[in-house]
Structure formats: structure tokens, C-alpha cells
Amino acid sequence: MQIETALLIGALFACATWLILQRSFVRILFGFILLSNAANLLVLSMSGRPEGRGAPVVGETEMPLVDPLPQALILTAIVIGFGVTAYLVVLLYRLFLDQNTTSVSEMYREEEGE
Amino acid sequence: MNAAVLPFLLPLFTGTLTLFLGKPGTARRAFLVASALVQLGVAAWLIAENLAGRPHVLLAGGWASAVGITLVADLLAAIMVALSSLTALAAVLFTCFESRPRLEHPLRLPLVQFMVAGINLAFLTGDLFNLFVAFEIMLIASYALLTLEADDWDIKQAYPYLAINLVGSTLFICAAGLAYGLFGTLNFAGIITRAADMSGDPRILVLALLLLVVFGTKAGLFPLYYWLPNSYPILPAALAGLYSGMLTKVGVYVLLRMFATVLPHDLSGVHQLIAWLAGLTMVLAVMGALSRNFIRGILSFHILSQIGFMALAIGLFTPLSIAACIFYVIHHIIVKASLFLVGGVATVLNRTDDLDRMGHLWRGTPWVGIVFLCQGLSLAGIPPLSGFWGKYLIIVEGLRAGEYILIGASLVASLLTLLSMLKIWLAAFWSEPEGVAVRVDDWRWRPLLGVVGGLTVLSLGIGFGAEAVMQVALRAAQAALDQPGYVELVLGAGGKGGG
Amino acid sequence: MIGPRSWIFQVVVRFAFFIINVFALYLLLRGHNQPGGGFIAGLASAAALILLSLAIGIEALHRLIRVDPVRMAAGGLLLALLSGAGPMLGGAAFLTQFNWHLHDLPLLGELHVGTPLVFDFGVYLVVIGICAKIIFVLVESTEGLPGLVVEEERRYSSPLEEPIEERPAAGKEMGRDAD
Incomplete structure (x- = not known):
């Protein structure tokens, strides 16, 4: 699983980078969403061997447990990513309303013409 | 505890209470000022406790540091918290005097409070992931404040700021994940303990470089600083003071904390890299400052140039240079914030901060000129003002380490800083162009200047009492560099569920 | 929403709205020991709000929800903070939690309650408030209505400046560096 996960993370990062470098607002938005997902996946893949790392509230148990910390981290990162994505959507929407364009290059080109 | x-x-x-209780008004402002004063008092008390040898550690929820969230208020953190409370107080007062409550944006001051909360959490936190959360609180508040009162043109400058910080945050999560994979813990004390057994492991080097990229972006180091000089000038003066004083310095603080306290001290290659990046930042940024023609633009580039000095001090990595870095941060936050604010006062008087259309300020309002001169010369490093001592120590340490090229670069940068300060001085204060009026009748400039004056007195105090401040900085540096002491402090706090 | 609304959709949504909210409450209450909690409960409720706004339109929704969403979020945050800070008064650490296991209650039998529930409820309110604010602003501005309340309307960056004259000069200056 390690190799597949690593490949998936790499592919996600590559796609995200490509999308962010595009000119269209929508692609940039998708790029950032992919980027945060790729990072979350990376954290998840860092779950080490679970022995001795069970949640401290569980106590001793026979059940196989997973390492809880990366999941807690991802949950936090997802919440933060949710907030930032919402902000990004609104910012891009306002840029669209103000500048009448959905292309980054056009947005900054107008400036030169002034 | x-x-x-x-x-x-x-x-x-x-912040929450002011948001909950609604609209701007005199009562709300009084509450905010009172709260800022209390925060400053708490921070001063924390410094006093540290000087008395009692650093505070909090284990959230009573859980041990291995499983829970740890907050550590050691001397360095306490100093930084005091500085952020001070700048926040100045920003709140400046906002209060700048406009009547009716004109104030209802979300501005609550967001400032949220941002300060994030900044303070970044200073106090004792683990890497909580640091990420602190950064995000701070950054989300800063995104919001940046665009809150922006017009059509300003809003375009906010996009690069957001984009670079989003990428930085993503890399930060990755670094936190990799650190967890490497050390099996994210707690600073835990990382110190584990890393001691892994001496010379190349993976630590990779992690250190990744962290350098992340925090170098936030601090504004050489290849990754282009987002700053275009986004900061769109802020209103009160907020620009806070941003310029605190946000990049959080990056510097974290670099200091990471390389001095958390990561092993034998990463000399990375330290060398930081020093060289710092040298490039200093020179290139100050040239950028010379190319600008309005006050906030010039000052924004100066932030970067000064970041170079602090990073150079970290890169030299001797106990004295770390202390010099802390001294420099103390000096810089106060001076930089007050320069942005005095720029705001000049803007009130001239109704613009475009240097081509400013003038007469020296004749009309000499006190503004005196305050600007004090702080501008301090930034350039003229003795006996506060900026001189920090630079002097960094240069002495650099010469001792034999980094002659970097020291030469820093001297050139200082000279060019002086030059661009003279540019503002000549255009805004001494020039007497036709058709430019100084609006002395505008009542606002006196209380606004009072706020800046307070900061200036403080900065003069640092300059003349440099010995005492330096002693405190030395103790903070010793505590920050003392890895076993830090581990003992955190693990000694006990807590349940550990081991 | 533009165009005629489907009657079937409206009726279904009115039912679904309550079912989703009951489910959200269920998620909120089970969050202490099982998957669930304030955040996803808040998201579920926010999803219900989106559905309702599609069905009855944003203006009707505004009339229905009189609370200012930002104030609701602030209240939730206050509640969460107080649940964390409360133990400090008694000398316990910040965020310390207290749980009680109650027996022999009428109707309910056994019940496990604790201060984390207060925290979760605060988070729930924060999430609903913020999501509602985002929905209102976005839907209103896409329908051509003013998205923000009067006090939040944008102003030029500082009341200190008279921006109309200033912009081009500063703009040109920075435009040169931006490319």
C-alpha cells in the first residue's frame, strides 16, 4: 500500500500544481482543493505502527487499533481547508464581479493599460 | 499553570464578545482598549515570571505532553507575546482615533483580536501541529482583514497573498506529517528527544529544509517574498502597522524556535543557507524600496530587508547572534509599526502618501518630522538609536565567523535603507511644492501622533537602555537554545495519559 | 431562485429539512464516543439550509431565520470558549472536561453527559452560523441582491484617504512591479 499511496499523493500534487498554474479562476480553485486533499492524504499515510499509540482514553484492549493522531490532524486540516476554500470561492467571485473576467492574466493585464 | x-x-x-455584542460604538471601543491593556499586563507579568525563573507550561485538559496540547510560555515566547499585545494596542488606538465609530467597519477590530489570538498561540504553542492551527487562525483573520475594506484595485493584490500562503500552509501540513512519520510525535519536547538519537540522519536535513521553505515564505525570505510588497500597501495604516510589525516576525520567531530549540544544532549547512538567503534578501529588498515612490510601498520593502538581518543572525547561529536576533526583533517590531503609523499620520495631513504630491510637513507639523526621523534613523541603524545595537552585534558576530561578504552586504543594505528614508524625508517633510496643503486643521493628527509618540518613546528607551534589553535577550536566547532544559520543563509538567 | 419553483420539490424539502435536522441532532449527541460531533452536525444542518433556500427562495429564508448568522457563530464560539475556560476558575487546566454518568432518570434511564457536549454544541452553532452566512452572501449576490448588510458594505481602504484621486498614481507604481 505504501507505494500506491505515494504514487497517488504524487499524482494529486502534480494535478494540483498544474491546475493552480492555469489562468482560469475555476481551475485555480480546483487546484487548491486538490492540493489540500493531497496534503491530507500525505498525513494519513504517515500513520506509523499503531502499537502503543492508541488513544489514551481507550486503555488496554485486544482490538486492533489504528494510530489516532494523523486522523485527528486530518480532521483539523479539513476543517481549516473548508474555511479557507470558502474564503477563496468568495474572493474569486468578487474578483470576477469587480474585474469582469475569470482569467488571472487578463486581470493583471488591465493594469498595464492604465 | x-x-x-x-x-x-x-x-x-x-473578539468573540465584540462580535456578539454588535455594532461599533464608544463603549465597544473602550472595552477593546481595556482588553488590550489587560493583555499587555498579562504579557508583562509572564515576562516577569520568566525573569524570576518560573516559566509557565500548560497541559490542555491535563493530558501529558505526549498525547495532548502543550503551551509553553518561556522567556522568548513571553517577550513576543508582549510585543504583539503592544502592537495590537497601538492598532486599536489608531483605529479609534482615525475615524468616528460610525465609519468604522464593524468586523475590523474583532478580526484584529482573532489575528492577535492566532499570533499569540503561535508564540506559545509547544507542538508542530498546534503551530499549524495557530498559523491558520492568524492567516484566515489576515486574509479577511486584507480584503475587508479593499476597493476594486486593492482586491487584486490580495490574490497573490492568499495563493502563496495557501501553498505555504499545504507545505506546512506536509512537513508536520513527515515530522510525525519521522519522529512519531509532534510535540517539540518529544522531537528534541527523538532527534537526539538520530544524529546525522539525512531525513532530518530534508525536514529542516522543508520547514525553512515554509517559514521562509511566511517570513519573506529571498526567493519567496514577492507576495509581500504588493499586498501590504493596500492595508489602512492602523492595520499595516500591525501586519508589518507582527506577521512576518511570526515567521522569524518560528524559524528561531525551530532551529534553536527543536531541531538538532548540527545542521550547519542549513544555517549557512539561511545566512546566504538572508544576505540576498537584505540587498534585493532594499533596492526594491528605492524603486518605490509612496510611503507604504517603501516601508513594505524595508520589512523584507530587515527580515534579512534577523535571518542572518539566525544563520550565524552562535548564542550571541541568537540574542542579537531577539534584540533586533524587539527593536524592529516597535520601529516598523510606528513607521507605518507615522506614515498614516502624514497621510492624514497631506491626504495622500504619494511622495510626488506630499510636502510642507516639516514646516507645518515639526513633531511628525521628529518622530519620523527618530524611527527612520533607528531603522537605518544610526547610533545611539535602538536599530544600531542589533546591527552592531550581528556584524560583530559575522566578523567573528568570517562572513565578510555577508557583512559587507548588510552594511550596503543599511546605507541604502538610510537613502530611502532620506527619500521620504526630502519629499514629504522638506520639499515645499506648490498646491500641496498640510491639513493641520484636521483634529485627528494630534491623537494619532500621540499613539506613535508612545511607541517612539519606547523605542528610544530601548536604544538608550540597550544594555538591560540585551541582558533580557541573552537570557531568552540561552533559554531557547537550552534543549535539555526545554524537555525537562515540558516533561516535568506531568499530566495524565503519558508514557 | 429565478423561474417558477416546483411544488413537489418544496413539499419534499419541507419534510426533508426536519429529518435532516433531527439527524444532525443525533450526530451531535453521539459525537462523544462515536463518529459524529459538532462539526459534521453543523454541516448537515447547513446542507438542510441550502436545500431550504433552493426550495423557498432566499428572501423567504431570511424572513424565516431572524437571527444574524454572524452573531449566532459568535455565540457558539463564546459557548465553546466558556466550556474550555470554565474549569480554569476551579484551578483545573484549560479544556479540562468533566463527565457524569446518570442513572435512574425518568424516561431516559442511563445518561452520560459532560462538558464536551457544551463544546460540541458551540462548534455546531459556529458551523451553522458561518455556513448560513456564506450561503446568504453567495446566493443573494448571484441573484443580484446586495450580499452584505449595510454596515458590512465595503468602504475605501481607509477613511483617512480620498481614494478616487489617489488610486491611479499608486496603481501605476505597483503595476510596474507586479508584472
Whole structure:
């Protein structure tokens, strides 16, 4: 699983980078969403061997447990990513309303013409 | 033991309460100023406690540091918290005097409080992931403040700021994940313990470089600083003071904390890299400053140039240079914030901060000129002002380390800083062009200047009492560099569920 | 929403709205020991709000929800903070939690309650408030209505400046560096 996960993370990062470098607002938005997902996946893949790392509230148990910390981290990162994505959507929407364009290059080109 | 959380909790509580209780008004402002004063008092008390040898550690929820959230208020953190409370107080007062409550944006001051909460949490936190959360609180508040009162043109400059910080945050999560994979813990004390057994492991080097990229972006180091000089000038003066004083310095603080306290001290290659990046930042940024023609633009580039000095001090990595870095941060935050604010006062008087259309300020309002001169010369490093001592120590340490090229670069940067300060001085204060009026009748400039004056007196005090401040900085540096001491402090706090 | 609304959709949504909210409450209450909690409960409720806004339109929704969403979020945050800071008064650490296991209650039998529930409820309110604010602003501005309340309307960056004259000069200056 390690190799597949690593490949998936790499592919996600590559796609995200490509999308962010595009000119269209929508692609940039998708790029950032992919980027945060790729990072979350990376954290998840860092779950080490679970022995001795069970949640401290569980106590001793026979059940196989997973390492809880990366999941807690991802949950936090997802919440933060949710907030930032919402902000990004609104910012891009306002840029669209103000500048009448959905292309980054056009947005900054107008400036030169002034 | 709960004292360590107060600098985070108080601003968060204040911000929430002001948001909950609604509209701007005199009562709300009085509450905010009172809260800022209390925060400053708490921070001063934390410094006093540290000087008395009692650093505070909080284990949130009583859980041990291995499983829970740890907050550590050691001397360095306490100093930084005091500085952020001070700048926040100045920003709140400046906002209050700048406009009548009716004109104030209802979300501005609550967001300032949220941002200060995030900044303080970043200073106090004792683990890497909580640091990420602190950064995000701070950054989300800063995104919001940046665009809150922006017009059509300003809003375009906010996009690069957001984009670079989003990428930085993503890399930060990755670094936190990799650190967890490497050390099996994210707690600073835990990382120190584990890393001691892994001496010379190349993976630590990779992690250190990744962290350098992340925090170098936030601090504004050489290849990754282009987002700053275009986004900061769109802020209103009160907020620009806070941003320029605190946000990049959080990056510097974290670099200091990471390389001095958390990571092993034998990463000399990375330290060398930081020093060289710092040298490039200093020179290139100050040239950028010379190319600008309005006050906030010039000052924004100066932030970067000064970041170079602090990073150079970290890169030299001797106990004295770390202390010099802390001294420099103390000096820089106060001076930089007050320069942005005095720029704001000049803007009130001239109704613009475009240097081509400013003038007569020296004749009309000499006190503004005196304040600007004090702080501008201090930034350039003229003795006996506060900026001189920090630079002097960094240069002495650099010469001792034999980094002659970098020292030469820093001297050139200082000279060019002086030059661009003279540019503002000549255009805004001494020039007497036709058709430019000084609006002395505008009542606002006196209380605004009072706020800046307070900061200036403080900065003069640092300059003349440099010996005492330096002693404190030396103790902070010793505590920050003392890895076994830090581990003992955190693990000694006990807590349940550990081991 | 533009165009005629489907009657079937409206009726279904009115039912679904309550079912989703009951489910959200269920998620909120089970969050202490099982998957669930304030955040996803808040998201579920926010999803219900989106559905309702599609069905009855944003203006009707505004009339229905009189609370200012930002104030609701602030109240939730206050509640969460107080649940964390409360133990500090008694000398316990910040965020310390207390749980009680109650027996022999009428109707309910056994019940496990604790201060984390207060925290979760605060988070729930924060999430609903913020999501509602985002929905209102976005839907209103896409329908051509003013998205923000009067006090939040944008102003020029500082009341200190008279921006109309200033912009081009500063703009040109920075435009040169931006490319």
C-alpha cells in the first residue's frame, strides 16, 4: 500500500500544481482543493505502527487499533481547508464581479493599460 | 499553570464578545482598549515570571505532553507575546482615533483580536501541529482583514497573498506529517528527544529544509517574498502597522524556535543557507524600496530587508547572534509599526502618501518630522538609536565567523535603507511644492501622533537602555537554545495519559 | 431562485429539512464516543439550509431565520470558549472536561453527559452560523441582491484617504512591479 499511496499523493500534487498554474479562476480553485486533499492524504499515510499509540482514553484492549493522531490532524486540516476554500470561492467571485473576467492574466493585464 | 493560555484566550474572548455584542460604538471601543491593556499586563507579568525563573507550561485538559496540547510560555515566547499585545494596542488606538465609530467597519477590530489570538498561540504553542492551527487562525483573520475594506484595485493584490500562503500552509501540513512519520510525535519536547538519537540522519536535513521553505515564505525570505510588497500597501495604516510589525516576525520567531530549540544544532549547512538567503534578501529588498515612490510601498520593502538581518543572525547561529536576533526583533517590531503609523499620520495631513504630491510637513507639523526621523534613523541603524545595537552585534558576530561578504552586504543594505528614508524625508517633510496643503486643521493628527509618540518613546528607551534589553535577550536566547532544559520543563509538567 | 419553483420539490424539502435536522441532532449527541460531533452536525444542518433556500427562495429564508448568522457563530464560539475556560476558575487546566454518568432518570434511564457536549454544541452553532452566512452572501449576490448588510458594505481602504484621486498614481507604481 505504501507505494500506491505515494504514487497517488504524487499524482494529486502534480494535478494540483498544474491546475493552480492555469489562468482560469475555476481551475485555480480546483487546484487548491486538490492540493489540500493531497496534503491530507500525505498525513494519513504517515500513520506509523499503531502499537502503543492508541488513544489514551481507550486503555488496554485486544482490538486492533489504528494510530489516532494523523486522523485527528486530518480532521483539523479539513476543517481549516473548508474555511479557507470558502474564503477563496468568495474572493474569486468578487474578483470576477469587480474585474469582469475569470482569467488571472487578463486581470493583471488591465493594469498595464492604465 | 493556566497563565500560559491567557494571551491566546483573552483576545479570542474579546473578539468573540465584540462580535456578539454588535455594532461599533464608544463603549465597544473602550472595552477593546481595556482588553488590550489587560493583555499587555498579562504579557508583562509572564515576562516577569520568566525573569524570576518560573516559566509557565500548560497541559490542555491535563493530558501529558505526549498525547495532548502543550503551551509553553518561556522567556522568548513571553517577550513576543508582549510585543504583539503592544502592537495590537497601538492598532486599536489608531483605529479609534482615525475615524468616528460610525465609519468604522464593524468586523475590523474583532478580526484584529482573532489575528492577535492566532499570533499569540503561535508564540506559545509547544507542538508542530498546534503551530499549524495557530498559523491558520492568524492567516484566515489576515486574509479577511486584507480584503475587508479593499476597493476594486486593492482586491487584486490580495490574490497573490492568499495563493502563496495557501501553498505555504499545504507545505506546512506536509512537513508536520513527515515530522510525525519521522519522529512519531509532534510535540517539540518529544522531537528534541527523538532527534537526539538520530544524529546525522539525512531525513532530518530534508525536514529542516522543508520547514525553512515554509517559514521562509511566511517570513519573506529571498526567493519567496514577492507576495509581500504588493499586498501590504493596500492595508489602512492602523492595520499595516500591525501586519508589518507582527506577521512576518511570526515567521522569524518560528524559524528561531525551530532551529534553536527543536531541531538538532548540527545542521550547519542549513544555517549557512539561511545566512546566504538572508544576505540576498537584505540587498534585493532594499533596492526594491528605492524603486518605490509612496510611503507604504517603501516601508513594505524595508520589512523584507530587515527580515534579512534577523535571518542572518539566525544563520550565524552562535548564542550571541541568537540574542542579537531577539534584540533586533524587539527593536524592529516597535520601529516598523510606528513607521507605518507615522506614515498614516502624514497621510492624514497631506491626504495622500504619494511622495510626488506630499510636502510642507516639516514646516507645518515639526513633531511628525521628529518622530519620523527618530524611527527612520533607528531603522537605518544610526547610533545611539535602538536599530544600531542589533546591527552592531550581528556584524560583530559575522566578523567573528568570517562572513565578510555577508557583512559587507548588510552594511550596503543599511546605507541604502538610510537613502530611502532620506527619500521620504526630502519629499514629504522638506520639499515645499506648490498646491500641496498640510491639513493641520484636521483634529485627528494630534491623537494619532500621540499613539506613535508612545511607541517612539519606547523605542528610544530601548536604544538608550540597550544594555538591560540585551541582558533580557541573552537570557531568552540561552533559554531557547537550552534543549535539555526545554524537555525537562515540558516533561516535568506531568499530566495524565503519558508514557 | 429565478423561474417558477416546483411544488413537489418544496413539499419534499419541507419534510426533508426536519429529518435532516433531527439527524444532525443525533450526530451531535453521539459525537462523544462515536463518529459524529459538532462539526459534521453543523454541516448537515447547513446542507438542510441550502436545500431550504433552493426550495423557498432566499428572501423567504431570511424572513424565516431572524437571527444574524454572524452573531449566532459568535455565540457558539463564546459557548465553546466558556466550556474550555470554565474549569480554569476551579484551578483545573484549560479544556479540562468533566463527565457524569446518570442513572435512574425518568424516561431516559442511563445518561452520560459532560462538558464536551457544551463544546460540541458551540462548534455546531459556529458551523451553522458561518455556513448560513456564506450561503446568504453567495446566493443573494448571484441573484443580484446586495450580499452584505449595510454596515458590512465595503468602504475605501481607509477613511483617512480620498481614494478616487489617489488610486491611479499608486496603481501605476505597483503595476510596474507586479508584472
